[in-house]
Amino acid sequence: MAPPSVSAPPTFSPVSDTLAADRLGVPQVIFFVMSAATPLTVTAGVVTTAYATTGLLGLPSAFVAVGLLLALFSVGYVAMSRRVGNCGAFYSYLSRGLGRPAGVAGAWVALLSYNCLQIGLYGAVGAAASPLLDQWFGVTPPWWAIAGVAWALTATLGLLRVDVNGGLLAVLLLAEVAVIVVFSVTDLFHPAGGTIAFSPLSPANLSGSGVGALLVLAVLGFVGFESAVVFSEESRNPRRTVPLATYLSVALIASLYTLASWAMTVAVGPERIVETSREEGTEVIFNLADAHLGATAATIGHTLFVTSLIAAMIAFHNTTSRYMYALGREGVLPRRWGRTSASTGSPHIASMTQSALGLTVIVLYAMAGWDPLVTLFYRGGTGGGLGVLLLIAATSIAVVAFFLRHPSDETLWRCRIAPVLAMAALLVVVVLALNNVDVLLGVAPDHLLVWAVPAAFGVVAALGLGWGLVLRATQPAVYARIGLGAKAALGEEGALGRVGEDGCDPPVIPAARHGLGDGARGSGEELWR
Amino acid sequence: MPPVSDSPGARRVEKEAVIVVAALADEFFRLAHHDTTGKPLLHPRATSLGLAAALIGELVCEQKIMVRDGRVYPWRRTPPADALAHATLDQIIAQPQHTLVGTWLEFLSQTAYTDVATRLWRAGHVRPVTSRKLLRSATVTYIPTDLLTAAGPLIGLTKILRSGGSVTWAEGFLLCLAVATDLAAQLVRDLPKEAADHLDRLRAAAPGEISDLAAVTASAVGNAVLSYRT
Numbered sequence: 206m207a208p209p210s211v212s213a214p215p216t217f218s219p220v221s222d223t224l225a226a227d228r229l230g231v232p233q234v235i236f237f238v239m240s241a242a243t244p245l246t247v248t249a250g251v252v253t254t255a256y257a258t259t260g261l262l263g264l265p266s267a268f269v270a271v272g273l274l275l276a277l278f279s280v281g282y283v284a285m286s287r288r289v290g291n292c293g294a295f296y297s298y299l300s301r302g303l304g305r306p307a308g309v310a311g312a313w314v315a316l317l318s319y320n321c322l323q324i325g326l327y328g329a330v331g332a333a334a335s336p337l338l339d340q341w342f343g344v345t346p347p348w349w350a351i352a353g354v355a356w357a358l359t360a361t362l363g364l365l366r367v368d369v370n371g372g373l374l375a376v377l378l379l380a381e382v383a384v385i386v387v388f389s390v391t392d393l394f395h396p397a398g399g400t401i402a403f404s405p406l407s408p409a410n411l412s413g414s415g416v417g418a419l420l421v422l423a424v425l426g427f428v429g430f431e432s433a434v435v436f437s438e439e440s441r442n443p444r445r446t447v448p449l450a451t452y453l454s455v456a457l458i459a460s461l462y463t464l465a466s467w468a469m470t471v472a473v474g475p476e477r478i479v480e481t482s483r484e485e486g487t488e489v490i491f492n493l494a495d496a497h498l499g500a501t502a503a504t505i506g507h508t509l510f511v512t513s514l515i516a517a518m519i520a521f522h523n524t525t526s527r528y529m530y531a532l533g534r535e536g537v538l539p540r541r542w543g544r545t546s547a548s549t550g551s552p553h554i555a556s557m558t559q560s561a562l563g564l565t566v567i568v569l570y571a572m573a574g575w576d577p578l579v580t581l582f583y584r585g586g587t588g589g590g591l592g593v594l595l596l597i598a599a600t601s602i603a604v605v606a607f608f609l610r611h612p613s614d615e616t617l618w619r620c621r622i623a624p625v626l627a628m629a630a631l632l633v634v635v636v637l638a639l640n641n642v643d644v645l646l647g648v649a650p651d652h653l654l655v656w657a658v659p660a661a662f663g664v665v666a667a668l669g670l671g672w673g674l675v676l677r678a679t680q681p682a683v684y685a686r687i688g689l690g691a692k693a694a695l696g697e698e699g700a701l702g703r704v705g706e707d708g709c710d711p712p713v714i715p716a717a718r719h720g721l722g723d724g725a726r727g728s729g730e731e732l733w734r
Numbered sequence: 735m736p737p738v739s740d741s742p743g744a745r746r747v748e749k750e751a752v753i754v755v756a757a758l759a760d761e762f763f764r765l766a767h768h769d770t771t772g773k774p775l776l777h778p779r780a781t782s783l784g785l786a787a788a789l790i791g792e793l794v795c796e797q798k799i800m801v802r803d804g805r806v807y808p809w810r811r812t813p814p815a816d817a818l819a820h821a822t823l824d825q826i827i828a829q830p831q832h833t834l835v836g837t838w839l840e841f842l843s844q845t846a847y848t849d850v851a852t853r854l855w856r857a858g859h860v861r862p863v864t865s866r867k868l869l870r871s872a873t874v875t876y877i878p879t880d881l882l883t884a885a886g887p888l889i890g891l892t893k894i895l896r897s898g899g900s901v902t903w904a905e906g907f908l909l910c911l912a913v914a915t916d917l918a919a920q921l922v923r924d925l926p927k928e929a930a931d932h933l934d935r936l937r938a939a940a941p942g943e944i945s946d947l948a949a950v951t952a953s954a955v956g957n958a959v960l961s962y963r964t
Contacts, residue, residue, distance in 0.1 A: 219825070219841075221832075
């Protein structure tokens with residue numbers, strides 16, 4: 206392990222010591238990132254539904270490819286994060302790199318995408334909990350009743366700001382990872398037909414038609430990897446902790462999902478995985494465990510699938526409401542959304558808005574009788590995944606543009622080569638994805654959704670762009686602060702300094718010493734005695 | 735108190751020093767708690783950050799330190815009369831490598847709540863009551879001993895907002911701090927709309943050091959929401 210690059214503080218400083226005691230190291234940051242990624246939701250829910258809907262085998266190789274691509278993207282992304290106000294949110298990068306109207310467009314696309322991802326999860330929880338409720342209590346309630354309970358739980362926790370306890374989340378996460386690894390290794394020991402098939406891992410799978418769909422699905426598994434940078438101000442050594450945590454998270458997610466999605470094909474047989482997934486849905490992985498490890502293992506897996514889904518719901522609910530909160534703080538959305546509840550400190554208005562949206566969709570699907578797993582969970586998830594892919598691609602352009610305009614002390618690799626390579630590759634992925642929307646959603650090529658889903662993102666982005674331009678013309682003060690998040694209160698970027706910059710040499714004390722109350726701003730000075 | 739400077743700002747302070755200077759954090763503590771039950775009106779993080787800002791505000795008001803462009807600079811090293819203010823000033827003087835208001839807010843907010851509550855208790859303004867509830871750790875509530883003193887800042891500030899009158903440095907500081915910590919919404923909730931407008935006008939005309947302190951506090955309170963973790 207390399208020695209820490211920052212030397213010890215030059216002088217004794219209780220301030221540094223006190224603040225450092227609460228700082229995060231690499232493992233903690235990885236835990237925060239991974240617990241939002243909720244691996245079992247992806248493995249049991251997304252992977253199986255993806256096999257069923259796309260009918261393609263290449264998902265394991267797609268996870269590898271997207272993992273490498275996002276690692277490359279992270280090089281420039283992490284380097285730029287040190288210069289961005291609200292560094293956990295892609296739209297901040299857009300507004301710094303491509304201009305503030307692009308930032309608003311990105312923010313609106315992000316809101317749409319994260320809402321799709323969050324609300325989509327309500328569609329899966331019914332399918333996930335039904336077998337358990339049947340086994341334990343002998344009841345099979347309709348999916349919307351289970352989704353309603355999950356919704357009430359999420360809405361309440363969001364309002365009370367009782368984020369599920371960090372320790373509990375860590376235990377759940379470790380259990381999920383353990384279950385996935387054990388199930389997958391067992392699958393590898395029980396290959397269909399007696400031989401382990403390596404064909405799903407072949408890069409050749411990424412050359413056929415429908416590859417764009419596979420890449421979007423893989424991106425979906427990585428959503429949340431971008432959040433490590435949120436903790437840069439709270440990490441022990443931002444220059445080391447944050448990049449390391451980001452790369453390790455990407456590597457962990459990629460290995461886990463590649464293993465799980467490949468093992469599934471080995472145990473079922475590559476030629477039968479699509480058919481089996483269509484028949485058994487999210488049960489594939491648990492049925493395999495039932496056959497090879499016994500009913501108890503399957504029950505443990507089922508239980509963790511439900512807790513994983515609920516944890517994912519809460520995580521995406523909080524992400525979405527914090528997005529709205531940050532935008533409300535900036536004045537881009539109504540300022541109401543930027544308020545917190547006085548007693549709990551939760552962004553309660555943003556939280557209630559997201560919950561209201563979720564309930565509306567659940568009620569709509571229940572009344573229309575649409576299939577929750579395919580039309581809500583899978584399409585919500587893939588639609589959201591497509592939105593996140595578009596955001597990542599736009600952010601990669603913003604990183605390149607930013608470093609072109611702001612020369613920095615970063616290495617050539619970090620601020621030029623890696624960002625340009627990542628941008629080129631991501632743009633290829635976007636083109637492939639937009640060509641394969643039919644395969645992605647599992648509909649006929651002439652289906653309404655094939656152009657309606659991308660168009661929805663286009664329209665929302667255009668509206669955001671327009672709103673950004675309106676703000677420029679009518680509210681310059683708000684316009685100047687787009688992309689700063691909670692730091693919008695500080696005025697334009699860097700006006701009042703950033704915490705990370707403190708602790709170096711003392712700056713020169715201003716020579717002119719004014720008395721109190723000097724330099725009053727704006728009009729109305731007579732109001733101050 | 736001897737004249738500290740001949741600038742007009744300093745004279746203002748001299749005149750009001752006896753009444754408000756040492757008490758800004760006490761006053762914010764009272765604002766942020768119910769005047770009879772002592773129940774908090776804000777969540778703990780916002781209260782702590784507000785109290786930390788008020789402790790800095792006390793030193794600014796006494797002209798012991800200066801706040802310029804989001805940074806804190808020691809100014810007059812003569813110790814303040816109050817023990818807590820004295821200790822805070824010593825910290826700032828001893829660590830000149832840290833100047834950002836944000837860093838000091840973060841640091842002071844770790845202990846500000848207990849520090850200010852203890853100061854109020856020593857002066858006989860509150861009495862601590864420990865309560866235990868099932869499945870929760872023990873919490874200490876500081877119950878005001880005198881309703882009139884406890885309600886004083888709220889009554890004073892709402893009177894200003896209702897009448898549309900002018901504010902002293904200390905009153906204006908408390909109002910800006912209330913906005914920065916999201917406490918102001920409760921302050922103006924039952925007041926006519928003109929009161930909220932007056933609050934906006936007062937904030938817009940606030941002196942630079944108050945705007946800076948309030949802005950950094952608001953940013954820290956907002957950031958606490960965005961990077962909240964358990």
